[in-house]
Amino acid sequence: MKILLAGGAGYIGSHTAVELIRAGHDVVIADNYDNSCPEVINRIEKITGIRPVEYEVDVKNKSGVKKIFDENLIDVVIHFAGLKAVGESVQLPLKYYRNNIDTTLTLLEVMEESGCNNIVFSSSATVYGEDAPAPYREEFGRGKCSNPYGWTKNMMEQILEDAAKANPELSVVLLRYFNPIGADATGLIGEDPQGVPNNLMPYVSQVAVGRREKLTIFGDDYPTDDGTCRRDYLHVTDLAIGHVKAVEYADREKGTNIFNLGTGNPYSVLEIVNAFQEANDIKIKYEFGPRREGDLPEFWANADKAKEILGWEAKRGIVDMCRDTWNWQKNNPNGYR
Ligand code: NAD
Ligand code: UDP
Numbered sequence: 001m002k003i004l005l006a007g008g009a010g011y012i013g014s015h016t017a018v019e020l021i022r023a024g025h026d027v028v029i030a031d032n033y034d035n036s037c038p039e040v041i042n043r044i045e046k047i048t049g050i051r052p053v054e055y056e057v058d059v060k061n062k063s064g065v066k067k068i069f070d071e072n073l074i075d076v077v078i079h080f081a082g083l084k085a086v087g088e089s090v091q092l093p094l095k096y097y098r099n100n101i102d103t104t105l106t107l108l109e110v111m112e113e114s115g116c117n118n119i120v121f122s123s124s125a126t127v128y129g130e131d132a133p134a135p136y137r138e139e140f141g142r143g144k145c146s147n148p149y150g151w152t153k154n155m156m157e158q159i160l161e162d163a164a165k166a167n168p169e170l171s172v173v174l175l176r177y178f179n180p181i182g183a184d185a186t187g188l189i190g191e192d193p194q195g196v197p198n199n200l201m202p203y204v205s206q207v208a209v210g211r212r213e214k215l216t217i218f219g220d221d222y223p224t225d226d227g228t229c230r231r232d233y234l235h236v237t238d239l240a241i242g243h244v245k246a247v248e249y250a251d252r253e254k255g256t257n258i259f260n261l262g263t264g265n266p267y268s269v270l271e272i273v274n275a276f277q278e279a280n281d282i283k284i285k286y287e288f289g290p291r292r293e294g295d296l297p298e299f300w301a302n303a304d305k306a307k308e309i310l311g312w313e314a315k316r317g318i319v320d321m322c323r324d325t326w327n328w329q330k331n332n333p334n335g336y337r
Pocket of ligand 1: 006007008009010011012013030031032033034035036037057058059060079080081082083084099103122123124125177178179180
């Protein structure tokens with residue numbers, strides 16, 4: 001199949017491009033490099049031996065997206081093109097609503113005009129909201145989000161569902177990711193955040209490589225065994241393989257289908273720091289700081305549905321996640337730059 005990856009130069013998109021090519025699919029990447037770098041295309045080619053077709057385009061721009069569909073017979077779209085920094089979304093909500101909602105509407109409109117009926121969407125565990133009990137199950141529905149980023153995911157899910165209700169030909173797969181970390185085993189692609197990392201693992205690896213002095217662990221008084229928050233971390237390669245299964249499913253099913261992609265096994269922040277130290281034989285300097293606003297004590301996935309219906313389950317463990325993160329970071333201390 002020919003698959004358009006909107007936002008495909010980013011962290012999850014680039015790993016998905018590699019796995020789609022490995023599975024024999026043709027990949028077209030559309031990205032404005034707002035949070036990524038054109039070098040990633042060279043790296044995908046280096047890993048797979050195949051260069052994806054590439055468009056530098058803002059996915060909000062309808063004529064730019066139309067051109068891609070005019071020049072390529074796209075079977076499935078995967079929509080990764082979003083802004084994702086939770087804190088920034090609180091400061092700049094309009095930027096987040098504009099970018100994340102507009103990219104979704106533009107893609108859906110151009111798909112309709114071009115006769116493409118399959119879309120896989122990068123959603124998030126954040127849509128379960130503040131009050132859902134873990135483990136999260138798909139049938140819980142969407143809850144109350146604590147920040148504009150979360151609300152954009154919530155709204156985009158609603159838009160996609162409504163579009164599928166109105167068009168019986170449309171297939172929408174909503175993938176609710178838990179916490180992707182790690183990197184391709186080659187160490188050629190990985191997570192390369194701009195500025196100070198918001199997420200735990202890139203912060204840990206930047207401390208390890210000497211770009212940051214120490215990690216601040218946000219809170220040590222949560223109601224968990226060691227007092228730090230617990231999350232469901234999954235290897236980005238497992239997540240990418242989940243997308244391969246999802247595009248194949250989208251191509252044969254109709255309507256809206258929702259899947260959690262997680263391992264079902266939560267780890268605390270301290271367990272992650274210790275696992276990184278042990279897997280890589282490196283000391284990570286850290287201190288405890290206050291809680292970060294909006295953080296939930298713990299959540300993780302029930303991933304049974306993805307296993308039963310997509311035939312997908314996470315295979316890589318915490319040691320792989322820590323080792324592959326470090327392999328990427330030590331070989332690319334300044335990311336792609
Ligand atoms: P990323 O920032 O690395 O990738 C997103 C890509 O989209 C970037 O390359 C960026 O340049 C591009 N982009 C953004 N707006 C665009 C626009 N208007 N036009 C063209 N390109 C645009 O992020 P990621 O971690 O790879 O996440 C991919 C998707 O998955 C996002 O939608 C994110 O919200 C979602 N998600 C991520 C996580 C996570 O922990 N990484 C968890 C849940 C959901
Ligand atoms: N975290 C931390 N220090 C950091 C970044 C994150 O202690 O510098 C914690 C954060 O409080 C949360 C966990 O690590 O408990 C995972 O945070 P991340 O931002 O990676 O994921 P999310 O909060 O979106 O689940």
